[in-house]
Amino acid sequence: MSNISQERLAPGTTVPGLLGCGLRLPDATCLSYSFDEAYSREHWEQILNQLADMMTLLNGQGLAPRRLTWTFEQGQIFLIPRPDGALLALAAQPNTEASENVDELAEEFFSLNPPN
Amino acid sequence: MNAPAKQYQILFVDDDPDFLAMIQDFFATLGEKIWQIHCATSADQALERLKARKTDLVVTDVNMPMLDGIQFLHILNRSHPDLKKAVITANATEEKRSACLAEGAELFIEKPRSPEGLKSIFIMLEELITWTPQEGFQGVLRRVGLQDVIQMECLGRTSSILEIHNLQLRGRIYIEDGRIIHAQTGGTTGEAAFYKLLALPSGEFQLQPFEPPPERTIEGQWEFLLMEAARVRDETAAEAAATGAAPPREPTPTDEPAAAVPECGTRVEETLICSGAGDPLYVGQCPDRPARVALLQDLAQRAAFISQLIPLGNFDRLEIQLAGSRAVAQTGADRMVFVRVSSPKGNLSTRLP
Numbered sequence: 098m099s100n101i102s103q104e105r106l107a108p109g110t111t112v113p114g115l116l117g118c119g120l121r122l123p124d125a126t127c128l129s130y131s132f133d134e135a136y137s138r139e140h141w142e143q144i145l146n147q148l149a150d151m152m153t154l155l156n157g158q159g160l161a162p163r164r165l166t167w168t169f170e171q172g173q174i175f176l177i178p179r180p181d182g183a184l185l186a187l188a189a190q191p192n193t194e195a196s197e198n199v200d201e202l203a204e205e206f207f208s209l210n211p212p213n
Numbered sequence: 214m215n216a217p218a219k220q221y222q223i224l225f226v227d228d229d230p231d232f233l234a235m236i237q238d239f240f241a242t243l244g245e246k247i248w249q250i251h252c253a254t255s256a257d258q259a260l261e262r263l264k265a266r267k268t269d270l271v272v273t274d275v276n277m278p279m280l281d282g283i284q285f286l287h288i289l290n291r292s293h294p295d296l297k298k299a300v301i302t303a304n305a306t307e308e309k310r311s312a313c314l315a316e317g318a319e320l321f322i323e324k325p326r327s328p329e330g331l332k333s334i335f336i337m338l339e340e341l342i343t344w345t346p347q348e349g350f351q352g353v354l355r356r357v358g359l360q361d362v363i364q365m366e367c368l369g370r371t372s373s374i375l376e377i378h379n380l381q382l383r384g385r386i387y388i389e390d391g392r393i394i395h396a397q398t399g400g401t402t403g404e405a406a407f408y409k410l411l412a413l414p415s416g417e418f419q420l421q422p423f424e425p426p427p428e429r430t431i432e433g434q435w436e437f438l439l440m441e442a443a444r445v446r447d448e449t450a451a452e453a454a455a456t457g458a459a460p461p462r463e464p465t466p467t468d469e470p471a472a473a474v475p476e477c478g479t480r481v482e483e484t485l486i487c488s489g490a491g492d493p494l495y496v497g498q499c500p501d502r503p504a505r506v507a508l509l510q511d512l513a514q515r516a517a518f519i520s521q522l523i524p525l526g527n528f529d530r531l532e533i534q535l536a537g538s539r540a541v542a543q544t545g546a547d548r549m550v551f552v553r554v555s556s557p558k559g560n561l562s563t564r565l566p
Contacts, residue, residue, distance in 0.1 A: 147515045164534040170526025
């Protein structure tokens, strides 16, 4: 089984509509991969921290999400937690192959080991 | 040459062998060669028969030893979700009716006391067995109020027509992309018709596919329309109480299977609508209102921060998928909304752990 790494985050093929993806590991380390220059690594880190804080807040209110979908005018951010606390965030344009196949895109995330 | 008529396999379950014999005798004649009638004297015998043979309709009694009809329906609902189910009982109380319908029965009928009664039942069962869901509809909506359905349609930004009727009145509410755009009842249209329909003391409703209305008469936000409808309804109730009339009861979905939404058994569990400053405008079964208001305010701040970082435009909503339910949170300058809806099948993101 592969480990989570910066290289593993890059999808093998370009998925239409996928703007970028980010991972936040249980130790708060952030990894990211972007298809759009507007999504810099620094931006991803800030976004992932915001999303992780919201996840904590929701858990504190008895709402333990399996998935969060943040919908904006021109895009969506999908946040998927793993039982070990790792979080996968995918940013996609709405009504695209990427936004409609989040489950498939997230499949590998659940099979990866934490980094060594 | 005409194709042979489809034969329907119908299983009657009753611990009274005399009743089963009568049914077999009477319905075999009425159903001619189209109804293939099978009988079981207990639920476990019926389950065995269902395993052995594809069945189109199960008609069960309620009061049976060991496993009663309601428990039997509960099992069937899980093991054979597409199977049509009807109940015939000598003890047709409102409590049992509600329980049976909640467990997936499409029909609940009192045991007949005459051959005419048996014939009526035959017609009802025949109607049920030949009924097929309309295109675009799955499942059956039960135990959900009219306001809940409107909320779900608006939050889901779907388009549909809500047909509402009782003995005195018939009307329609048009919802397009989550906006209430038109209502009509009798000679009344617009908001007046909307409030009139939502203030009905009792009745039935069905959700129909959307078609453009003859005119657009409503422009207001759905949250405020519902709040105003609740106020009108309360006033009507107060007037009814003052005059000694029965208090209003919200229309419920018809027992006809045509009323349907995507998820069977979906129910609004929690609703909070508040101003942009966090002042509650409408609260429905919200166990911890201050916490939810704080959540919405926090969400608004984080969403604004994210939309400043990356070019996604303004924030619209956050959808929260939970085990067995889902929630939607919306934040805006003038109002914030939190709604949680149960989805017992947990069909959202089922592929994820």
